[in-house]
Amino acid sequence: MQFTIVTLFPEFFDSALGCGLMAKASESGLVSFAFKNPREHTTDRHHTVDDRPYGGGPGMVMMADPLAKTLGSIQASSGKPGRILMMAPKGRPFTQAMARELAQEESVTIICGRYEGFDARLEELFSIEPVSIGDYVLNGGETAALSVIEATSRLVPGYMGHEDSGEEESFSAGLLEYPHYTRPDVYEGLAVPDVLKSGDHKRIAEWRREQALKITLHSRPDILQEAPLSSNDLEILKK
Numbered sequence: 443m444q445f446t447i448v449t450l451f452p453e454f455f456d457s458a459l460g461c462g463l464m465a466k467a468s469e470s471g472l473v474s475f476a477f478k479n480p481r482e483h484t485t486d487r488h489h490t491v492d493d494r495p496y497g498g499g500p501g502m503v504m505m506a507d508p509l510a511k512t513l514g515s516i517q518a519s520s521g522k523p524g525r526i527l528m529m530a531p532k533g534r535p536f537t538q539a540m541a542r543e544l545a546q547e548e549s550v551t552i553i554c555g556r557y558e559g560f561d562a563r564l565e566e567l568f569s570i571e572p573v574s575i576g577d578y579v580l581n582g583g584e585t586a587a588l589s590v591i592e593a594t595s596r597l598v599p600g601y602m603g604h605e606d607s608g609e610e611e612s613f614s615a616g617l618l619e620y621p622h623y624t625r626p627d628v629y630e631g632l633a634v635p636d637v638l639k640s641g642d643h644k645r646i647a648e649w650r651r652e653q654a655l656k657i658t659l660h661s662r663p664d665i666l667q668e669a670p671l672s673s674n675d676l677e678i679l680k681k
């Protein structure tokens with residue numbers, strides 16, 4: 443899968459994409475990254491990419507032309523930019539479902555905004571999907587783009603190696619994850635729950651499901667509406 447990242451700061455991505463599983467995935471060719479800098483599509487001496495907003499107000503707006511030329515050059519060189527996402531707080535919320543969708547694509551282009559955003563005409567000229575990673579404002583779209591890249595790449599078949607899957611385990615499908623423990627058995631006086639040492643896989647699965655339900659009810663009651671729940675789950679939630 444090919445990611446083309448449109449950014450004024452390609453160096454921002456160096457260490458994040460250059461370590462751990464992500465480095466392995468790009469070394470093996472499972473995912474690849476190309477960077478396009480809109481500054482390279484400017485004609486003035488200062489390589490200007492932004493200007494003051496019409497109508498006044500704070501901040502600067504990224505001009506349409508350098509971006510349009512950048513997208514045009516991607517179309518010309520690779521043939522297909524694939525889906526074009528624009529990271530912006532005004533966008534549609536990024537979700538695991540969207541990561542799953544993107545992982546099916548051969549190529550995805552991600553535009554990282556800076557300043558107050560882009561000249562709105564860009565969205566009329568190209569088929570661009572604004573995407574947000576949450577209800578807060580970052581300095582620019584680079585951090586957000588990294589989240590999209592990582593969540594998507596780990597769902598590309600082969601990324602996690604052998605039998606591991608990037609998807610949640612079935613006990614917590616659609617729910618937040620149940621708690622995990624490892625050695626030692628007792629830490630600072632706190633013992634690992636007995637059931638996890640029982641070797642009884644059915645009871646362990648039931649315990650994990652119950653924990654996932656309780657954690658989700660506590661931290662994210664909103665996602666319980668969407669989760670597939672059995673009548674037994676509903677009983678647990680009533681307790």
Ligand code: ADE
Nearest residue numbers: 529530531574575580586
């Ligand atoms: N750029 C700035 N803030 C952002 C956010 N929350 N999501 C996506 N892109 C952004």
